[in-house]
Amino acid sequence: MAKVKLTAVCKVCGSEIELPEDVMDGEITSCPTCGTRYIVRLKGEKVELEEFKGDVEDYGE
Template sequence: MATQKLVVKCNVCGTEFELPEDVMDGEITSCPTCGARYIVRIKGGAVSLEEFKGDVEDYGE
C-alpha cells in the first residue's frame, strides 16, 4: 500500500514542500526556501499550516 505524501504550500513564498510521514499535530516546521515557520495542524485527515508566532515551544513530540 502506497503512503500519501503530505505536501503543503508556504503562505509566504508559495513553495510547495513535503512533510515527514510521521508529522504530528502541533509540530513546528519551516519552509525550506524562505525559512518561514509554521505549526502543523492535522484535523480530520487534512493537513494545514498555521502561522508560528514564536509563543509555542516544540519539545520534539
C-alpha cells in the first residue's frame, strides 16, 4: 500500500507545501518559501489551508 502524499498550495507565493501524513485538523503549518502561516483544515480526503492571523503562542488557549 503506497503512502499518500498530502500537499497544499501556498495562497501567497504558490509554492507546494508538503504535510506529514499524520497531520491533524487545526494544526498550524507554514510555507517553507515565504513563511506564511496556515491552519490545516481536513475535509474528508481534501486538505485546505486557512490563513493564520495571530501569535502561535495564543493559539488553542
